[in-house]
Every structure is written in structure tokens, then in C-alpha cells.
Amino acid sequence: MTIQTAIDALATLLGDGLTRSKSDLALHGRSESHFAECPPDAVAYPTDTAQVAEIVKVCAAHACPIVAWGTGTSLEGHSLALSGGIVLDMTRMNSLLAVNAEDMDCVVQPGLTRVALNTQLRDTGLFFPVDPGADASLGGMASTRASGTTAVRYGTMRDNVMALEVVLADGRIIRTGSRARKSSAGYDLTALFVGAEGTLGIITELTLRLHGQPQATAAAVCAFPTVADAVAAVTATIQMGVPMARIELLDAASISAVTAYAGMDLPTQPHLLLEFHGSDAAVAADAETVKEIATDFGAAGFDWATRTEDRNRLWKMRHDAHYAIMASKPGHRAIVTDVCVPVSKLAEAIAETQAEIAASPITGPILGHVGDGNFHAILLIEPASDADRIAAEELSHRMALRAIRLGGTCTGEHGIGVGKRGYMEAEHGEGWDVMGQIKAALDPTRIMNPGKLVRD
Amino acid sequence: MTIQTAIDALATLLGDGLTRSKSDLALHGRSESHFAECPPDAVAYPTDTAQVAEIVKVCAAHACPIVAWGTGTSLEGHSLALSGGIVLDMTRMNSLLAVNAEDMDCVVQPGLTRVALNTQLRDTGLFFPVDPGADASLGGMASTRASGTTAVRYGTMRDNVMALEVVLADGRIIRTGSRARKSSAGYDLTALFVGAEGTLGIITELTLRLHGQPQATAAAVCAFPTVADAVAAVTATIQMGVPMARIELLDAASISAVTAYAGMDLPTQPHLLLEFHGSDAAVAADAETVKEIATDFGAAGFDWATRTEDRNRLWKMRHDAHYAIMASKPGHRAIVTDVCVPVSKLAEAIAETQAEIAASPITGPILGHVGDGNFHAILLIEPASDADRIAAEELSHRMALRAIRLGGTCTGEHGIGVGKRGYMEAEHGEGWDVMGQIKAALDPTRIMNPGKLVRD
Numbered sequence: 056m057t058i059q060t061a062i063d064a065l066a067t068l069l070g071d072g073l074t075r076s077k078s079d080l081a082l083h084g085r086s087e088s089h090f091a092e093c094p095p096d097a098v099a100y101p102t103d104t105a106q107v108a109e110i111v112k113v114c115a116a117h118a119c120p121i122v123a124w125g126t127g128t129s130l131e132g133h134s135l136a137l138s139g140g141i142v143l144d145m146t147r148m149n150s151l152l153a154v155n156a157e158d159m160d161c162v163v164q165p166g167l168t169r170v171a172l173n174t175q176l177r178d179t180g181l182f183f184p185v186d187p188g189a190d191a192s193l194g195g196m197a198s199t200r201a202s203g204t205t206a207v208r209y210g211t212m213r214d215n216v217m218a219l220e221v222v223l224a225d226g227r228i229i230r231t232g233s234r235a236r237k238s239s240a241g242y243d244l245t246a247l248f249v250g251a252e253g254t255l256g257i258i259t260e261l262t263l264r265l266h267g268q269p270q271a272t273a274a275a276v277c278a279f280p281t282v283a284d285a286v287a288a289v290t291a292t293i294q295m296g297v298p299m300a301r302i303e304l305l306d307a308a309s310i311s312a313v314t315a316y317a318g319m320d321l322p323t324q325p326h327l328l329l330e331f332h333g334s335d336a337a338v339a340a341d342a343e344t345v346k347e348i349a350t351d352f353g354a355a356g357f358d359w360a361t362r363t364e365d366r367n368r369l370w371k372m373r374h375d376a377h378y379a380i381m382a383s384k385p386g387h388r389a390i391v392t393d394v395c396v397p398v399s400k401l402a403e404a405i406a407e408t409q410a411e412i413a414a415s416p417i418t419g420p421i422l423g424h425v426g427d428g429n430f431h432a433i434l435l436i437e438p439a440s441d442a443d444r445i446a447a448e449e450l451s452h453r454m455a456l457r458a459i460r461l462g463g464t465c466t467g468e469h470g471i472g473v474g475k476r477g478y479m480e481a482e483h484g485e486g487w488d489v490m491g492q493i494k495a496a497l498d499p500t501r502i503m504n505p506g507k508l509v510r511d
Numbered sequence: 512m513t514i515q516t517a518i519d520a521l522a523t524l525l526g527d528g529l530t531r532s533k534s535d536l537a538l539h540g541r542s543e544s545h546f547a548e549c550p551p552d553a554v555a556y557p558t559d560t561a562q563v564a565e566i567v568k569v570c571a572a573h574a575c576p577i578v579a580w581g582t583g584t585s586l587e588g589h590s591l592a593l594s595g596g597i598v599l600d601m602t603r604m605n606s607l608l609a610v611n612a613e614d615m616d617c618v619v620q621p622g623l624t625r626v627a628l629n630t631q632l633r634d635t636g637l638f639f640p641v642d643p644g645a646d647a648s649l650g651g652m653a654s655t656r657a658s659g660t661t662a663v664r665y666g667t668m669r670d671n672v673m674a675l676e677v678v679l680a681d682g683r684i685i686r687t688g689s690r691a692r693k694s695s696a697g698y699d700l701t702a703l704f705v706g707a708e709g710t711l712g713i714i715t716e717l718t719l720r721l722h723g724q725p726q727a728t729a730a731a732v733c734a735f736p737t738v739a740d741a742v743a744a745v746t747a748t749i750q751m752g753v754p755m756a757r758i759e760l761l762d763a764a765s766i767s768a769v770t771a772y773a774g775m776d777l778p779t780q781p782h783l784l785l786e787f788h789g790s791d792a793a794v795a796a797d798a799e800t801v802k803e804i805a806t807d808f809g810a811a812g813f814d815w816a817t818r819t820e821d822r823n824r825l826w827k828m829r830h831d832a833h834y835a836i837m838a839s840k841p842g843h844r845a846i847v848t849d850v851c852v853p854v855s856k857l858a859e860a861i862a863e864t865q866a867e868i869a870a871s872p873i874t875g876p877i878l879g880h881v882g883d884g885n886f887h888a889i890l891l892i893e894p895a896s897d898a899d900r901i902a903a904e905e906l907s908h909r910m911a912l913r914a915i916r917l918g919g920t921c922t923g924e925h926g927i928g929v930g931k932r933g934y935m936e937a938e939h940g941e942g943w944d945v946m947g948q949i950k951a952a953l954d955p956t957r958i959m960n961p962g963k964l965v966r967d
Contacts, residue, residue, distance in 0.1 A: 155853065155855060156750075157746055157750075157854065157855035158853040158854050158855045159749070159750065160853070180750075199695055200694075200695040200699075201695070202693055202695075206693060211693050213693075213699065213702075214670065223945070227941050228941075229939075229940065229941045229942040229945060230939070230940065230942060231939075231942055233915075233918055233919055233920050233938070234853040234918040234919065235851040235852055235853060235883075235884055235885075235914075235918070235919035235920045235923065236851070236853075236854070236883045236884055236885075237658055237662060237667050237669075237851055237883050237885065237923055237924065238656075238851060238919075238920035238922065238923060239655055239656040239657070239658075239706055239920075239922045239923065239924050239925060239926040239927070240920045240921055240922050240926075240927060240931070240934075240935065240938055240939070241706070241927055241935060241939060241943070241946050241964055241965075242703060242706065242707055242711075242946045242949060242964075243656070243669065243699075243702045243703060243705065243706055244939075244942055244945060244946070246669075246699045246702030246703070247698060247699060247702070247703055249699065250695055250697070250698065250699055251698055255698075266752070267750055267751065267752040269752065270752070290613055293615070294612075294613075294615065294636075294723055295723065296722070296723040296725065296726070296789070296790075298754070333752070334752075334796060334800075336792065336793075336796045337792075337793050337796060340790060340792045340793065344790075395691040395692070395693055395694060396691055397611065397613075397614040397616070397690040397691060397692075398613065398614050398692070399611060399613035399614045427691075427692045427693050428691055428692055429691075429692075429693065458691075459689075462689055462690040462691070463689055463690065463691040463694075464689050464691045464694035464695075464696045465696055466694065466695045466696050467691065467693055467694060467695065468693065468695050469695060470695040470696075471695070471696060471697055475696070478696075479696070479697060482689070482696055483685075483686070483687075483696070483697060483700075484685065484686065485683050485684075485685045486685040486686060486687055486700055487697070489679070489685060489700060489953065490697050490698045490700070492952045492953060493698060493949055493952060493953075495952065496948045496949060496951065496952035497945065497948060497949075508697055508698075509697075
């Protein structure tokens with residue numbers, strides 16, 4: 056019952072599908088954020104579901120931890136092998152298995168990335184809308200309940216995963232959900248595994264909801280006097296029922312960084328970036344409605360991007376915001392925060408966060424998916440500075456507690472992993488114990504991504 | 512440890528909030544469908560969450576079954592006290608606790624009905640869209656993951672319940688979810704309790720997503736040569752991305768019954784009933800698009816209902832369909848079926864069902880929420896006829912197995928209760944065992960609605 060005996064057995068089972076090379080262990084010991092490196096004892100590269108089940112059975116027999124790995128782009132240390140054991144790298148299970156165009160769904164393996172999926176869907180007239188920024192794997196996106204810029208229109212992974220195949224901690228293979236668009240047949244196991252961060256089982260197949268590529272797309276950018284004005288415009292837009300495809304807020308500090316990076320010329324004020332999807336007529340009508348609302352709230356400098364290249368330039372600016380903000384302070388590292396509050400509390404939450412950042416020794420531009428009440432501060436710290444690190448951690452801590460106090464959540468889309476586990480009790484109370492009971496029922500020996508999400 | 516000792520303790524605790532009158536027991540022993548009456552030993556009428564928790568603690572101490580009751584309109588025997596014990600009638604917990612207009616959500620007690628909620632919301636510009644036909648309680652609708660005619664646009668209870676307060680089987684009170692529009696903070700307990708049919712806990716409060724009352728509404732009805740043509744028109748409409756508010760199919764047999772009942776004049780052919788919500792311009796454009804599509808598939812007799820009274824008449828016809836079909840064969844009882852398949856399989860599923868009904872001794876008009884692939888056959892049987900009952904059960908059985916075989920589900924919106932439990936293994940395989948493991952973890956003494964959903 057040791058990790059080593061498990062790895063010996065796996066080496067026999069997998070041959071060169073198991074590696075212990077230093078470079079591979081190091082690569083799978085990193086995360087995209089500020090957590091210390093934590094290499095696993097071995098990396099397995101399964102090629103099919105049956106092999107995943109065999110690997111899990113070996114690990115179960117030897118109490119060897121298993122951590123699933125997609126692209127390593129998660130932000131709360133989800134894929135770190137904190138207790139050693141094996142990382143299950145799913146990149147060889149990256150096929151698009153079926154496209155059911157008439158039903159607007161598809162079946163994929165978990166290692167397929169969202170960009171690769173959309174490339175393969177291009178000629179079908181359909182697309183998969185969830186866009187967290189990174190070109191993450193679809194299994195990883197499901198496991199962290201990811202979302203991003205388009206959630207205001209198309210929902211999160213919660214809304215776009217219809218069915219799953221999952222290998223449980225004892226090696227059983229189950230299927231959850233179906234290709235029917237709705238069902239009342241028992242507990243919603245699909246929703247249970249979406250967002251479970253690999254702590255209950257390994258996702259080996261996903262059925263995803265697709266959407267029609269919009270007939271027309273338009274985008275726009277405009278400046279507001281204050282963040283509160285921009286948020287008020289967003290609230291009014293959503294209450295009018297305008298089906299926005301994207302509504303992104305960049306505060307003045309973010310605008311300063313992205314315009315310097317992209318060589319654009321925008322005033323150093325809070326901005327909204329907007330996108331509309333629909334028929335030609337609907338897009339034109341919606342855009343006009345939103346322009347009127349925004350103008351009522353003091354918006355200026357309305358700039359339309361109806362040509363594809365202008366639109367791409369605008370969204371490239373948004374997608375590059377993280378790098379632009381990093382580039383604004385060379386040599387610094389980022390601690391990325393992620394809170395979500397009811398939209399009525401958004402202006403207050405951002406204003407208090409901005410005031411605390413201004414009173415701290417560090418800078419922290421803010422941007423967010425404001426249609427959902429979700430925003431991030433990118434807290435920039437000098438790696439050698441303990442004062443910076445302590446200040447950033449304190450800011451992040453206060454943001455999370457404020458979000459919970461305002462009726463929201465400590466994470467809108469990044470997940471818990473190891474970084475946000477300290478807030479689970481504050482956010483869920485005894486509900487966190489219920490999560491622990493479910494974990495204990497389905498993974499009694501705690502081999503599935505130990506140290507994450509639930510209490511130890 | 513007997514039901515009687517529990518009831519004695521509850522009588523002391525609740526005073527006249529506990530009844531054992533014959534009429535009350537009989538009233539709470541009935542269901543809307545064909546299941547035999549099954550009165551509980553007592554009926555409790557809690558007035559707040561704390562009292563529900565006290566009741567559950569007493570029941571837990573004495574292993575006394577608890578069955579939650581809303582309006583008694585569920586269709587698979589969900590509220591029958593199969594093992595005796597108490598029925599928890601939630602009708603005194605029927606308040607609208609808060610409306611957060613800016614956030615487009617509200618907080619309600621479980622005994623509030625959907626019609627009562629919408630009446631109270633009328634002046635807010637908001638509404639709660641889920642419409643299963645019956646004026647069910649919102650707690651019951653959440654527990655059965657109900658949906659209905661508007662799910663194609665607004666989703667089911669899964670999509671419209673944001674947060675819950677739940678009393679667990681040991682009396683702990685937990686809160687799941689939050690008022691934030693999205694979250695990645697741990698297991699989705701809200702989704703676990705939505706559709707759990709009272710087998711994991713008692714819902715004592717719900718936070719619901721609201722939607723803006725549409726600026727404009729239009730409805731239409733049209734006839735198709737065949738069901739397959741109607742379904743093809745629906746598929747094309749959804750693929751075009753037209754945001755239909757309702758798309759209902761009535762087959763020729765249903766049309767015959769509803770027109771006779773409502774004194775309307777429609778040809779005895781399959782019909783679609785359509786509704787559009789949006790801005791004036793969007794509704795006009797969408798309606799024009801759909802008319803073109805429908806005409807391509809042979810639709811005729813397009814009749815628009817833009818005036819409120821015409822629209823109400825149309826939807827009253829649809830809502831009364833059940834009664835109209837009952838009235839078409841006086842003295843008969845109905846066995847209502849409920850399957851959901853991928854839309855690409857819908858025409859096949861309906862055609863095979865119609866053929867089997869035609870070859871049987873009974874009649875069974877078909878109608879459905881075809882945008883979701885969900886349909887019902889209303890199987891009419893003579894109460895005294897064993898041959899009718901056996902034929903109806905066989906038809907229902909074949910419908911459920913066919914739906915599962917076609918990649919769908921044995922219930923789109925009615926739930927499992929006791930009536931569909933026999934299909935759980937066929938639909939979920941070992942996933943049903945996983946549901947049992949979750950049940951065992953959260954309700955080890957099995958006091959929560961025993962005999963429903965999970966294996967005994």
C-alpha cells in the first residue's frame with residue numbers, strides 16, 4: 056500500500072504511457088499561479104476510458120493519489136499533486152467523437168481543448184461558446200465549472216455539459232445525464248461532477264451543448280465617468296432583456312495597461328466592451344438600445360467594431376489584458392482574484408476593492424464579466440517583496456470575505472483548488488460538511504485529488 | 512422507535528399544527544394519477560424553518576418517515592406516504608420573502624405557488640417563467656425538477672433555482688448556492704437537491720431567477736401534413752437560433768379533442784402552437800422567420816394571435832388539453848406518460864408510439880414540448896377494464912424503454928417518484944447505485960420520502 060508499489064504496477068500496465076522523467080515531473084508540478092511547485096511521483100498518459108479505469112483500480116489498491124491534468128491552466132492549484140502520487144495527463148484523449156448537428160450537441164474526450172473543438176466545428180455552423188480566456192481542455196473546464204466572457208449569454212460549463220462518462224474512485228465507469236435536453240430522472244449527477252475538480256472521479260467523456268454561429272456579430276467599446284455608471288448601464292441593459300453576448304468592464308487602471316500594450320488610444324476611464332450576436336436586424340436593434348442606455352449613464356466615445364478585423368482587435372485587447380497588465384510592471388508576478396456578487400452589489404464591491412488597493416503599496420487593475428457580477432483584480436507584486444505578498448494576500452482575503460458578505464461567492468469561475476479552500480466554511484457553513492459526506496461516500500480512501508475543495 | 516411515538520412527540524411539539532383527522536389523512540393520501548390511495552399516519556403543518564428542523568429531529572429519533580407535500584399535483588406518486596409516517600404540508604410556508612428587482616431574483620418559501628408568485632410580481636416588470644401547467648408549489652416544482660411549455664426559452668427548475676435552504680435528515684439546516692449568478696465554489700448542492708424529490712432533505716426556502724416581462728408577445732398556430740414535418744420545422748427554427756418562448760406540438764388526436772372541448776375550428780392534423788417574446792422588432796422578425804420555415808415544411812392555416820385575448824384563448828386551449836382529452840372519453844381515467852429524446856429522434860419516437868397506440872385497444876392523444884424533445888401520450892383507459900390497464904402499462908413501458916434506447920430519458924419533467932423507479936437501472940446503470948450511495952450518506956436511516964427515486 057505505497058505510492059511506489061502503485062507506480063511499479065502502473066509501469067507494467069502502461070509501458071511508455073507512464074513517465075518519471077525529471078522534466079515531465081517538473082512540467083506537471085507547476086501551476087499558472089503563485090503556488091509552489093509540487094511534482095508528482097509519476098505521470099500517466101491514458102489513451103482510453105478502459106485504461107483510466109485500470110489505472111484507478113491500481114491506485115485504489117495501493118492508496119495512491121490521482122490528479123487529473125488537462126492543460127495546466129487552472130488558477131487555484133487544482134492540478135498540484137500535494138500528496139504525491141500520479142498525475143493523469145489526459146492530452147492523449149483529445150478526440151471529437153461525434154457531432155450531432157441536428158441536436159446541436161457533440162461528444163468529446165476530456166483532453167480536447169475548446170479552441171481545437173471550435174476549429175473542428177467551423178464548417179458545421181455550430182460553436183461551443185464557453186470561453187475562459189485560456190485554451191483549456193474541456194475536461195478541465197468542466198471540472199472547474201469554468202465560464203468567462205460569454206457566460207452572460209450562453210451560460211457556464213454548468214449549463215453546457217449535458218452528460219458525462221466518469222471513472223469513479225473504485226474504477227467503476229458510470230454515465231450521467233443523456234442527450235435529451237432535459238430530464239427529471241433522479242439526482243443530477245452531471246451537475247455534481249461539473250465543478251468537483253477531480254475529487255469525486257475522472258471525467259473521461261463529455262457531451263456538450265452547441266450553439267448556432269450567429270448570423271451577425273457587432274462589438275463596441277465606450278467610456279464611462281465612473282465604474283458605478285458603467286455597472287448601472289449594464290444592469291439596465293440586462294433588465295431590458297437585451298441578450299448581450301459579452302459585457303466586459305475594464306477599470307481605468309486596466310485601460311491604461313491594455314492601451315499601452317496594444318498601442319490603442321482610449322481615455323484613462325472605466326470602459327465597457329460589448330458584443331451582440333443575432334440576426335442582422337436583432338443585432339442592429341439591440342446595439343441601438345444599448346447605446347441609448349449607455350448614453351443615459353454618461354457613456355462617451357462610442358466606437359463600433361462591425362468589421363471582423365476591428366472586432367478581433369478589440370477582443371484581442373481584452374484577452375491580452377492579463378499580459379498587458381503584467382507588462383505594465385516588468386519583473387512583477389500576479390496574484391489573480393475572482394469574486395462574484397449580485398449585480399446590485401457590484402459597484403459597491405468594486406469601489407471598496409479599488410479604495411483598498413489604492414491604500415495599499417501595490418497596484419491592482421480590475422476587470423470583469425460584469426453582466427454576471429464577476430470581477431478580478433490582478434494584484435501585481437515584486438517576487439522578492441514580503442510586504443507586497445502580504446499586502447496582496449490581505450487584499451485578496453478581504454475581497455473574498457466581502458463577496459460572501461454581499462451575498463456572493465469567493466469564486467465566480469476559477470474554482471476552489473487549494474487556494475480558496477479557506478473560504479469554504481465561511482461561504483457554505485455546514486453545506487461544506489455535506490460536500491465532505493458526499494466525498495467520503497464516493498472516495499472513502501481519498502485518492503481523488505486529495506487536499507482540494509473538501510476538508511482534509 | 513415507532514411512528515406512533517414520533518407522532519405523540521410531534522403532537523406535543525406542534526399542537527394543532529398536527530392533524531390526524533380522517534379527511535385530512537385521506538386528502539394527503541391521494542395523488543393526481545393512477546396510484547392507489549395511501550394515507551399517512553399524520554399531517555404536520557410547519558410554519559417556519561426552525562419548526563421543520565424540530566419535526567425532522569423528532570422523526571429522526573423515532574425512524575418516522577417524512578414526505579413533503581406542496582399542492583399534491585405531482586404525477587408519479589411522489590407525495591404518497593408508502594411507509595406511513597407524516598406528510599409535511601408546506602402550504603403555511605407560502606410567503607414571498609424578498610424581491611431583488613435589480614438582480615432579477617426573489618426569495619420564496621416552498622409552499623408559495625407559481626401563479627401566486629407571478630401575481631405578486633406583476634407590478635415589478637418581472638416574472639417567473641417555469642410553467643408546468645398545474646399551479647404547483649415552488650418547493651414541489653424544485654423537488655421534481657419541473658419544467659413545461661416555456662423551458663425551450665427559459666429553462667427548467669434546474670436553470671431557475673439559484674439557491675436553497677434545506678433541512679437535512681438529521682435536522683441540520685444548510686444553505687446552498689448564493690444570489691451570485693454563477694459560482695465555482697465546490698459541489699453544486701443546489702443542483703443535487705433540485706430533482707431529489709424530498710429524498711435527501713426538505714426544501715424550506717428558494718432563491719429563484721426572474722426574467723423581464725417581455726415588451727412584446729405574439730402567438731400563432733399552424734397545421735402540418737405530418738408530425739415529422741412539424742418536428743422538422745421545429746428543428747430548423749432552433750438551429751436558426753430563433754429564441755422561441757414556446758413551441759408546442761399537438762397531434763391530430765389531440766387537436767380533435769381540444770377543438771371539440773374549446774369549440775374551435777382547426778383541421779384534424781398535427782399542429783404547432785408558437786409563442787414569441789421580445790422587443791416589438793425582434794418578435795416581428797422572429798415570427799416572420801418561423802413562418803417562412805414552417806411554410807417550407809408544408810404548414811398551412813397560419814393564424815396569428817397578437818391580441819392578448821386571442822393569445823390567452825390559444826394557450827387556454829393548450830393548458831386545458833388534458834381536460835379536453837379526458838372529456839373526449841367520458842368515464843375514462845388517464846395514464847400520463849412523459850419521455851424526452853434528442854430532437855433528431857423525436858419524429859421517430861412519436862411515430863413508433865402512435866403506431867403502437869393505433870394497434871392497441873385504447874386511445875392516446877400525443878402532445879409535447881417539442882423544442883426540448885419532450886412529449887406525453889395521454890393514455891385513456893376504462894377504470895374497470897384490466898385489458899385497458901394492461902395495454903396502457905405496456906405502451907407506457909415501451910415508450911420509456913424506447914426513449915432510453917434513443918439516447919433520451921424515461922422522464923423529461925414529471926420525475927421518478929414511485930412510478931418510474933423501474934427504469935432507473937436501465938437509464939443510469941451503476942449511476943443509480945451512486946445515487947443510492949449519496950442517499951445513504953445523507954439519510955442513513957432512510958426517513959426522507961422512502962420508497963421513491965433510489966433503490967430500497
